[in-house]
Amino acid sequence: MNRRNLLLAASAAGAGILAVPAVHAQGAWPHGKPIRVIIPWPPGAANDTLGRLLAQRLSEKLGATAVAENRTGGAGLVGTSAVLQAAPDGYTLLASAFNTAVMPLVLKGATFDPQKDLEVCARTARAPLVLASTGQKREKTYVEVLAAARAKPREWNFAISSLGSAGHLATIEFLRRTGLDLDMVTYRGTQPALTDMMGGNVQLLIDPCFAILPARGDGKINVLGIAAPERSGLANDVPTMAESGLPGYEFQSWYGVWAPKGTSAEICGRINALMQETMREPAMVQRMTGQVLEPVTESIEESKRFIASEITRAGELLKLVNYQPE
Incomplete structure (x- = not known):
């Protein structure tokens, strides 16, 4: 091989060496880095139970190191803000509830848009x-x-x-x-x-x-x-x-998983599939029922439509009583 061909081969090999980690980094989630599951509420409540369940399943099913972390304060805003500011790489997730969707309607300090600034991964349970x-x-x-x-x-x-x-x-x-x-x-x-x-x-x-x-x-x-x-x-x-005697009167509290804006559809989809699989397990259904919760299994698009309807209804009802964010 002449010197020119040797240089070209070395250049191609170098490009290949650089390209492999790039592909690996994009497609290997989760890999090496711990996943933080942020729970913006104190330990002990249903929201905490479901957040810890998510961390457990990420560890068991995906081989990840996932840790549940309670970040309380500000009626859920402190923990939510931590996720809003995190990198969209799948290593920071939010396990929260109905409150996340309506937070900007209720709290003056909540300046984010839950439909634009967070990625919906799954709804997990309802009450x-x-x-x-x-x-x-x-x-x-x-x-x-x-x-x-x-x-x-x-x-x-x-x-x-x-x-x-x-x-x-x-x-x-x-x-x-x-x-x-x-x-x-x-x-x-x-x-x-x-x-x-x-x-x-x-x-x-x-x-x-x-x-x-x-x-x-x-x-x-x-x-x-x-x-x-x-x-x-x-x-x-x-x-x-x-x-x-009150037809059509339907309300529920519900729980879900979000990721920072920009997190890939592949990562969100894997989380959705994992939680759907989990919530279909007979033992999990029994466990949820024991905690007076109903498991939810639905696609990301179904969750998005449901959450959008909840936000619309909440805004209309709060407007009826002239509620002002505090």
Whole structure:
């Protein structure tokens, strides 16, 4: 081989050596680098459970080193901001809930657009909302409660577990649909709201089923209806709101996985496939049911359409009550 051909061969070989890592870097996710699953809420809640499940499955199924990390503060904004600012390489993911989609409608400091500044990877689970009343009142059914609240509205009010929550929006729609004019009392979380309702200090609460259903059984609360299109396997004895007398009234809290804007469709698609596979496993269905959650298996496009509809409805309901971000 002459000198010219030797140089050309060396040049081609060098180009090949450079090209291989470039292809490898793009197609080998996950490879070597740990994946952070950011959970913007404290440990212990459903959102935390699902975030840790994602990290576990990334490790088990993809051979990755995945670590769940609680980054709390700012009503979810601190952890969400960490993901918004992360590189779109699949090594930082957000495991959050309904709140992420409506955050800019609720928090003044949330200046991002959840549909433009984050990539949807999957919805993972949902929890239909239920309407409950205090056991301190003699009214025990939806029809009885509605009649009593219409007759004496000052003796009935709604607890709101947190502003901008799914329960808050569902309460606004409930009042609009029924024509009731009841006061809303805001709390810092479901537990204090539920405790006050049990004691009769507030009379009504709409919140996710996993928060309310475990509290029934001792007569301190009455579960009047579930805001779902059909009865849930989580509580077959609870009528739908349509059965109770409010057709079309459907609300749920839900959970999902997002990635920074610009994360490749391939990576998002692999996460989606992984979570769909996970949520179809009989053992996982049983585990979710035990935590009063319903698994969700849907494509990224289906998730995007659902989330867009949730954002639209939330904006319309908050506008009805002239809600201003705080």
